[in-house]
Amino acid sequence: MALVLGVAWSMLPCPGAATAPPLTTNELDPPLTVAPAQPLASPPVAPSQLTQPPPATVVTNRDPLPQRPTGELFPLWPTNTLLETQVPLRDWADYYALPAPRRIGEFPQPTYEVRAGGGRALLRIGSPRATIRGVDVLLTHVPQLLGGQPVLHRLDLQKSLHPLLWVDDAAPLLTTNRIIVIDAGHGGKDVGTGTGDGRHFEKTYTLDWALRLRPLLERQGLQVVMTRTNDVEVPLAHRVFIAEEAGAALFISLHFNSAQPVPSRKGLETYALTPPGMPSTFVRDGEDNPRLAFPNNAHDRENLQLAWRIHRAVLNTTHATDRGVQRARFLGVLRGQGRPAVLVEGGYLSNPEESRRIADPxxxxxxxxxxxxxxxELVRAPLVRASAATPPEGPAKKTSPPAQ
Ligand SMILES: [Zn+2]
Known part of the structure; x- marks a missing residue:
């Protein structure tokens, strides 16, 4: 499945890819020196395993979900079981004493609703596009029916569903440290992508977006650090360095998109770095190694929550087409960040209609x-929020005796 997804998404143009003028390749840089790729703590996966669809291993009631002893929602097992296991949604809901998944639609795919944490997620069999609390999020493995039961990959449960279903219970990100870095993509010779007529460049619009955002954040009492305030080229590594030097709590990178020769494509995409072990939903040049972990992966949960919040809020103010919260591993400006960080693609300059909208101040x-x-929302978040909706520490109830 991972291979199928990887191939499918690798056919799409990349976020921020330039068409005319030529592609600037900053985002293709190798891992930053401040962000060396680290191997996973668990044993590496043999390449042959990465190119094979995961076996349909199903956790049944006779093989109950393990308790989480270390604060993880699911313990990280010492084998590659984590990469291979599909979890029946019914067992998952039962484990957390949640309402049973409901089949609420049949077309174009059988669709299941799960409810938790005061929110709901819609999962579509055979489709990576889930809708979590009203916002589309691309899963890294598609939900499947096994034995007539909907199953979801354990990593998507842990890394996609849980952080967003229980997003209201997340620790606030801006409390004592209220320094935020706004990163206007591209600049100087690196013009980014451009409009179809070649008259306007991404770098101009990202800077304008950032300059408009700065006073709005300052009015909230935040200290805003800009990676650039004029038309200069700033290497990706230096953008990471600026955030490090500032001791920033958050990093938000602003970009616009292009999809030549698919001018019909339009809409908003928001990216978080792909967690280790998962395939990306967007792959550039077929390069996506799930064995790599980067410093920013320490913030996987907060990255996704921040991406989801920004995606939802920008959809609300712009009514743009929802192309989903996505995961990518090649984004050098995110990899080395020692803080929650996301990259927003504010629309497609290659789409004539959206390009006209973006040209409007x-x-x-x-x-x-x-x-x-x-x-x-993050500034206003209370310091402590206790809620009964928080996932319980262990199994809510036993559905069957442990496997013998
Ligand atoms: Zn860009």
């Missing part, structure tokens, strides 16, 4: 207001 103001709205 009022639309770029709404883009800025969307990001500011999402950040405001």
């Amino acid at each position: 009022q639309y770029r103001q709404r883009l800025a207001e969307g990001v500011a709205d999402a950040v405001r």
